[in-house]
Amino acid sequence: MKKLAIISALALLAASCTQDAGLTYSGKDKIYFTYNYTLLNQVINFDKVTFSFGMKPEQVIKDTAKIAVRVMGQRSDKDRQYRLSIDNDSTTAIPGVHYEVLPPLQTFQKGIFEDTLRIVVLRSSLNGSHITQENRRLRLRMESSDDFDNGTKQGAAIDLYINNYLSEPRWWKQYEGSGLYYYHPEKWKILMTFHDNFKDPNKDYPMDANLVYSYFSSLRNYLIQNPTYDKETRARVLIDKLVP
Known part of the structure; x- marks a missing residue:
């Protein structure tokens, strides 16, 4: 009888935990920028991405910079939209000169937890000097939309640096x-x-x-x-x- 009581108590506890687990996340899903790499089995997070034309042939005058965006919440069976803003006080890149105009509403594809923000970057007005090493910065912020709230503080903003010189590799x-x-x-x-x-x-x-x-x-x-x-x-x- 004592054994049966213990089993019943464990079953009730498991049911309670299952219900609580379903309630640990509520409201709209959240979305944030993410850029990281693994060093010595430890994930290092960054708040900037660099796109360099320095390794591209001279005839390449435009290309695409890519930034990962990730959902905190659930996968969806339909496409959703997230909203971006540009921090003009911290941005030196000029739309139409260093990058193509970026629509504030972007699509996050259905059925996935991580998607890619693609930004068309332009080369012709970038200085290719190794001595001066010009970098143009585009600071993006994640805003709330009808489908998402902006996510973690760490991934709320990201800097895209655009340059035209062969910048030093990480290694x-x-x-x-x-x-x-x-x-x-x-x-x-x-x-x-x-x-x-x-x-x-x-x-x-x-x-x-x-x-x-x-x-x-x-x-x-x-x-x-x-x-x-x-x-x-x-x-x-x-x-x-x-x-x-």
Whole structure:
């Protein structure tokens, strides 16, 4: 009899938890920007995205920057709309000059938890100088709409940086003190011809440590044997310095 009472109590508790679980989320679903990557098994969240024309052929005059948006709530069996605003006080990118005009209402597709905001970016008015390194910023904010409330504070806004120079890849600083030295776009271009793994600027480590150092040694020898120059200053590029 005592065992039966315990089983009945557990059943009631489970039913109560099930009902509570269904009530933990109410109201409209929420939506927010999300950009992250994994470093040493830890997810690192960012509030900015960079789109660079620096790796694109010169004939590419427009392209598409992509920002992930995610729903906190339920998947829907129909398309829904979310609303964006532009923070003009913190934005230096000009609509129609650095990016195509962005409609405030965007569609979030049915049946998914994460969708992609696509922004057409324009190249012709961007300075390609490695020295001045011009970045144009577009700061977007998520607003409430008929279908969504704006979501977490962390994902309420995001900055899109648009540039036209070959900006430093994320992995470069990992190796500055281990034979790669200072960043220069001409050095990176040569590494990219050595191996495709160097082409992804968003990786933390392009390849196995023993292999990557052999490429740095090859880069040093290449720059000694093949005079390479900074396009703006005409200084010669060596592995550890620029020579006027």
